Amino acid sequence: MKRLITLFLLVTLSFCGYASEEIELQDANIDLSDSKSLERGAKHFVTYCLGCHSVKHIRYQRMALDFGIDEKQLVKDVAPEGAGVYDQMYTAMNKHDAEKWFGVQPPDLSLIGRSRGADWLYSYLKGFYADKTKPLGTNNTVFKDVGMPNVFWELQGQQKPVFHLVDGQQQIEKLSMIEPGKLSEQEFDLLVTDLVNFLVYVGEPIQLERQRLGKYVLFFLLIFSVIAYKLKKEYWKDID
Template sequence: MRLYVWILLALWPILSKAISAPLAQPDIDVYDTASLRRGAKLYVDRCLGCHSLKHLRYLRLKQDLQFSDAEFKALFPSLERITGTLTSSMASEDATHWFGVPAPDLSERARALGTDWLYTYLRGFYQDDARPFGVNNLVFKDVAMPNVLWDLQGKQIAVIEEVDSTPSVRGLKLVEPGALSPKEFDLAVADLVNFLAYAAEPSQLERRRLGKYVIGFLIVLALVMYRLKQAYWKDIH
């Protein structure tokens, strides 16, 4: 119980900000290999420079997402050996110096806060010149992370309304389009979040596949045990 209390206290600043805006719901399917492959490529290109994935090993990624040797080499051109977990090249001390906090494992954010929160968060950056990187976030106010997807999404501004004489962000408006259309960008972010949901527990693919056989076996075993019980007790009754 003490451990749960400490976890809750550690996550409370994030959780309190996470519930400040309605959350969008992406189409998450960790069995969609094509989506996971697209999400993996986007993650390696845009996120892995800062955010490690300590629960996902390179070899597991290659096998689960069915990358050929050539595709995997193109994805990780500087990787000499397919060993260890996906590790950022940025040291935790450097992240703390530049951003104020160590860069978190985003797969753990997906697991702790949910894919809806992470999907809304990645789409929720808007211009704010008062912030060090010139952006703020709709669901995580005063976030330290820059918007690494800005060129794909374009520039958004906050729609401000006054509530009880207090300015409040009520939504976002796209004022400068990016390389992707809004629909294409939403699909790309959904692929990225889908990949992070998989990376949070890579073994879930195998666990879920085996789970249906285990449940089937238990059902059959229960029927056998029930008939056995009837056979043992028939003369007693």
């Protein structure tokens, strides 16, 4: 019995310790019904992310259909040079070069929106700061010791961490801008929101349609439940 109590206390304390260190995420405030935002996000992904990361489970044709724009126009405005409407979004970086430069091949991001969530992605993309102790010169408030460079440093600017003491240990309280970027804070927030919106969309392109059909399915189940209950009452009335 004592062992069980001790084990319970250890698990409880471990959970509390983990909860106290959990990062407070920022709200992404994405809108999957905003086709213009999705189109801008796709363009941002091609410009800043596709050099290293793929989203191989989506085609330009599907994006054009979901965004409500002409296929040729989407390829012209969004896709890299030489891409076709039926192509998947593969990175041009091969595995050998990726492992040589980064030590590991950058992951495909098709499901990152589903696995991490919009708020995590938004906070991560805004959470880079200068750290000269790291090989790439950057670190991240959400993903400590991250192996990815800050591809937005020219747009966002350079940030530094402001620390405060928590239980005798230094923790990051906030990030402070030390060198402004090309975009204002509002413009950069919009860029990140659009990019996160696109990544969440890629994880489940049919999400809005699923939610729309779900209402009809629930309504059908409700009506069917009433009918089934009435039938049950009718079949069992003589037995009752």
